Amino acid sequence: MSCAFDPANIIVTGGCGFIGSNFVRHVVESHPGVCLTVLDKLTYAGSPESLAGLPEGRVRLVVGDVCDVELLERIVPGHDAIVHFAAESHNDNSIVDPDPFIRTNVEGTFRLLEVVRRHGLRYHHVSTDEVYGDLALDEPRRFRPEDPYRPSSPYSSTKASSDLLVRAWVRTYGICATISNCSNNYGPYQHVEKFIPRQVTNIICGVRPKLYGDGRNVRDWIHTEDHSRAVWDILTRGRQGETYLIGADGERSNLDVLQTILERMGRPLDAFDWVRDRPGHDRRYAIDPSKLREELGWKPIHTSFSEGIDRTITWYRDNEWWWRPMKAATEARYGRQGK
Ligand code: NAD
Numbered sequence: 001m002s003c004a005f006d007p008a009n010i011i012v013t014g015g016c017g018f019i020g021s022n023f024v025r026h027v028v029e030s031h032p033g034v035c036l037t038v039l040d041k042l043t044y045a046g047s048p049e050s051l052a053g054l055p056e057g058r059v060r061l062v063v064g065d066v067c068d069v070e071l072l073e074r075i076v077p078g079h080d081a082i083v084h085f086a087a088e089s090h091n092d093n094s095i096v097d098p099d100p101f102i103r104t105n106v107e108g109t110f111r112l113l114e115v116v117r118r119h120g121l122r123y124h125h126v127s128t129d130e131v132y133g134d135l136a137l138d139e140p141r142r143f144r145p146e147d148p149y150r151p152s153s154p155y156s157s158t159k160a161s162s163d164l165l166v167r168a169w170v171r172t173y174g175i176c177a178t179i180s181n182c183s184n185n186y187g188p189y190q191h192v193e194k195f196i197p198r199q200v201t202n203i204i205c206g207v208r209p210k211l212y213g214d215g216r217n218v219r220d221w222i223h224t225e226d227h228s229r230a231v232w233d234i235l236t237r238g239r240q241g242e243t244y245l246i247g248a249d250g251e252r253s254n255l256d257v258l259q260t261i262l263e264r265m266g267r268p269l270d271a272f273d274w275v276r277d278r279p280g281h282d283r284r285y286a287i288d289p290s291k292l293r294e295e296l297g298w299k300p301i302h303t304s305f306s307e308g309i310d311r312t313i314t315w316y317r318d319n320e321w322w323w324r325p326m327k328a329a330t331e332a333r334y335g336r337q338g339k
């Protein structure tokens with residue numbers, strides 16, 4: 001059954017984070033009739049500055065926790081949809097302290113599903129390809145929506161749990177919901193703890209980039225704007241209860257990504273440090289996006305990785321005001337982990 005509808009007032013959870021803020025910007029620019037209420041707790045990963053310059057008449061920020069039921073009940077009336085990005089999102093942090101991951105990712109999703117059930121809103125759940133575990137480097141297979149869940153890390157197991165809650169609420173209570181599982185995003189406004197911005201900002205700061213393990217782990221990169229376009233297509237035209245995988249055929253080893261950055265920033269290709277590996281480090285992710293492409297006609301527009309990386313490097317060079325305040329604390333956290 002189609003969930004097709006024309007949203008007018010959307011709650012975007014986690015809209016001050018990387019992907020959420022890019023989604024808000026995308027909707028403001030591409031869908032003029034839509035107003036957005038961002039619900040964000042402003043954890044270490046949330047920056048209200050990521051929404052700078054957006055029209056106040058169309059984007060409202062509510063600072064609060066997705067686990068706060070009273071707050072949810074207060075803000076939901078007048079809205080027709082929730083797009084749920086808010087999460088604790090970093091694997092390395094989940095290994096050090098899983099606690100906030102259980103609370104925000106699992107309990108937070110439960111609270112939202114209950115409010116959706118009570119008020120009859122459309123719900124879109126933003127998730128990750130990591131729920132499917134990992135693939136061997138030489139395996140021809142890529143992830144498909146019907147694959148079994150095999151998460152490896154505390155982070156991915158909480159995302160898998162939240163996806164399963166959504167599936168159960170669809171089947172048992174008939175809520176109108178969809179799920180998307182996307183591969184690794186890159187682009188502007190990404191926290192400097194993540195791989196690409198960490199290396200770019202290290203180089204800007206005169207610090208050597210850090211590569212985990214043997215550097216052969218593969219991630220399937222997609223520009224965050226292509227992710228936003230896919231979420232919009234699924235929200236407005238996706239089929240009720242369905243799961244869509246979002247990926248842009250962007251498989252690359254970490255070593256290859258790092259050397260692309262080094263080359264584009266004019267550094268020698270060996271100007272980085274090997275550091276200890278992440279425990280349980282997933283080897284490879286790869287998305288088969290054919291369902292999204294065939295059913296909804298989505299395709300990526302950012303098809304040149306080196307151009308996307310160039311633009312991302314330029315953004316970090318031009319926007320030091322945005323990332324400088326979080327850089328020292330992030331590197332201190334990594335330092336304590338020997339990374
Ligand atoms: P992020 O860490 O950059 O942002 C998360 C945002 O959620 C922050 O603004 C933070 O303040 C907010 N938040 C955290 N806990 C909250 C709570 N309890 N209540 C309200 N707000 C809270 O994350 P991201 O990389 O933008 O990821 C967004 C979503 O996309 C997550 O659900 C993540 O699992 C998923 N995802 C991320 C990627 C990726 O490559 N980054 C890929 C696929 C899926």
Ligand code: DAU
Pocket residue numbers: 089090091092127128129130182183184185193194195196198210211212213217218219254278285
């Ligand atoms: O696949 C989607 C997932 O992608 C999302 O669900 C997560 O929220 C998002 O953080 C991302 O997870 P990863 O663990 O793949 O991303 P991260 O940027 O932390 O690391 C990417 C790869 O780079 C991974 O193999 C670990 C490696 N790495 C990371 C850092 C920070 C390094 O080699 N050096 C580093 O300094």
